[in-house]
Amino acid sequence: MLHPKQFPSTRIAFALSTLLIHSAFAQTQENSKSDDSTDNAIDLSGVVVYVGENQGILGMNPVLSQSEVGQGAINQTQMNIIQATNMATVLAKIPGVGMSGSPRPGGQTINIWGMNESKSVPIMVDGALKTFDKYRQGTLYVDPDLIKAVDVQKGGFDPSIGNGGFGGSVRMTTKDATDFLREGQSVGAMLKTGYHTNNNQRNYAAAVYGKNHANTMDGLIYFSKTLSKDVRLADHERYRGSAIDQYSYLVKSNLYLGEESKLTLSLNNTRYKGWMPFAAMGGNTINVNSMDDYEWKRRIFYRKQQDRSYSANFEYAPSDNPWVNLTVDLTHSETKQHDQKIKPQPGQKKPSASLSTLGKENWTAYRNTSLHIKNQSIIETGVVTQTITVGLQYLRKQQNATMFYDQGSYGKPEFNHGYFTPPFLPAGRQTVISAYVMDEIQLGQFTLTPSLRYDHVKNQSFGNVAGYTSTNAKDGHDYRSVTYQGFSPRIALYWQPIDQFAAFVDYSRSWQAPNIDEQYTVQGKGISGPNGTSRDLSKEKLSALRFGVMGNFSDLLTEDDQLFIRATAFHNRVNHEVIRKIGAIYCESHHATGNNSGCGKPMSAFHNGRGYTIKGLELEAKYESTYVFGGLAASLMKGQRRGSPRDVWYEQKTWLRDIPPRELTATIGFHVPQYHFSMGWQSQFVRKQTRTPSTIDAKAGVLSYQLTPGYSVHGLFMSYTPDDRYAPNINLTVDNLFNKSYAPYLNDGVKAPGLDVRLSISYQF
Structure with missing residues (x-):
């Protein structure tokens, strides 16, 4: 049943009224033009659904x-x-x-x-690597309001990604001034507001952007603010700790240093604060x-969180030297969290x-700090x-991590009076x-691309307090x-034998x-189980295979239509998987006898599986x-798993x-090109x-996820994106249309x- 509070009727009515009034006004203008203009207005060849590539x-x-092999992408329209x-x-x-x-x-x-x-899944924003491995936190x-495009490469096949990337990689690109400036415009601004009914979420965004008259420099300043209550589940229960109080900003500039070079500078920052487990x-x-x-808050933390990155791309x-196509990326990113317990009042x-x-x-x-220097050279040698x-x-x-916990022995000098790195x-x-090095060799219909990558990795620990730095060799605290x-x-x-087909x-x-x-997790001294560092771990090794076909066909049913198909099969085999010994069998004799006394000391916290x-x-x-x-x-x-x-x-x-699963x-959906309106329905069917x-x-329950039944979820979306520079862009999306109660397996x-x-x-102006 749909509750009235879930629908801000005045806001939605205002949006739809704006859309209809503007459409009617635009149509009146069209009807008042000359016959030639009218002919141009109904010539749909100019308003086909593509908004650039x-x-x-x-x-x-x-x-x-x-480039479409193994690729998944999200563009600004979809965002x-x-x-x-x-x-x-x-x-x-x-x-x-x-x-x-x-x-x-x-x-x-x-x-x-x-x-x-x-x-296994490195994530980059404007080339800056983002990592966060804190226990039971996201990465x-x-x-999302700062991002205009996402490129996902599936599988470990990219030679520019090393020491990881077994699953693939994610590259995100932030917005810049060229995404907003219209033809002939030098300075502009954008205002945006949004509302989500589920958690009463309010979104506000503003941007100013411009370029100089010589077209040698442009810049963007973008600000976004989000406020919400807790998320509501399908049974109307609130998901506690999910409220949002967040702001973010983006500063980005392109400097065109002549016709052959460009420097892009970018800074993005997202801050959040709120109560959370x-x-x-x-x-x-x-x-x-x-x-x-208070009873709720004393069990959780008040969290302040900041995520930011800086990048410079040259x-x-x-144009007269095919041997030089140089790019240099210098980046720095950091993600920080500060969690603090509530202070009790007397009683x-x-x-x-x-x-x-x-x-x-x-x-x-x-x-994370990174430098990436890359050059492409094109060599023509006859047919190759x-x-x-x-x-x-x-x-x-x-x-780096520091916690304050001074209860019991942890408040003693051995543990720095409660301030120490979590083990x-x-x-x-x-x-x-x-x-x-990668060599793309094109010979007629075939392109063969061998590549070779070398990585040198050094892991260094910053150690810990005396309580986790035992001098007894049996404890294995070797940093x-x-x-x-x-x-x-x-x-x-x-x-690619023809333009429309490739394998x-x-x-x-x-x-x-x-x-x-994995290398330096420990437990306290004198523990009978696996309490030492894991300096003897081997590298994880991947053998990956990917193959398939794809096609891109046009003018099939109507003029200017397009059909894209792709089938991809993959097979990944990983050896020497790194596994933590949690509720686990510690060694081979432990497996054979059920007794870990024969495992010996020191005993590492992690080991390699098959x-x-x-x-x-x-x-x-x-x-x-x-x-x-x-x-x-x-x-x-x-x-x-073996x-x-x-x-x-x-x-x-x-x-x-x-x-x-x-x-x-x-x-499925439809366009109304003359009104720049689109509407669609999306359904997701998931097997149990x-x-x-x-x-x-059966003993691996703590290391398993809950089994889930199958389900289907449906949604609607509408988009109004007029060409008129004085008209608003409106997007309306309905997620979980039938208020389905379900828990995704992952x-x-x-x-x-x-x-x-x-x-x-x-609205842009």
């Missing part, structure tokens, strides 16, 4: 190219329609990409082809009287606190064209120096640095080093024409936890999940939000 509702490119609160919601619209977690701010991780660790915090990804598990505000491509209970929930107060910061890409990279990833969130630095190095070869074959096959062998958490295999199939079809559009996307995956997550010597294979997404580690190994029992009507109105 890849800017339509379905994001279709006009021609087929090798405007989705009206997402977090970037994970945006990325989950791409086939083969999912999200885990909760509706809380910063409570989501990205899953590509069944892999969701941050090292991505940038405000220590585990943002957790469920609605704290059951207290909703009227007792491009130099002299009130003390706030709940423990070591495992990060104490009474904690500070966490992840900082070679494009040789050479790259050099430097990356420094640093993480499960160690502080340290990973430095990566890399070089790669010395560890180095890894090696090559990653890749090869790709692309065959492809890619193979790669790559590796990734353990991260700081590995796992993930294979899958993606099928996609998109159709776009002057009046109608539609799409289908199906994703099927299967993943098995052994069990709690026992790497387990005799049977077990299902991988992070593999989503089968999914089909269908989209019957595979998780505990399905085979959310581990966390229910999805209920019905949500989203409205945004923007």
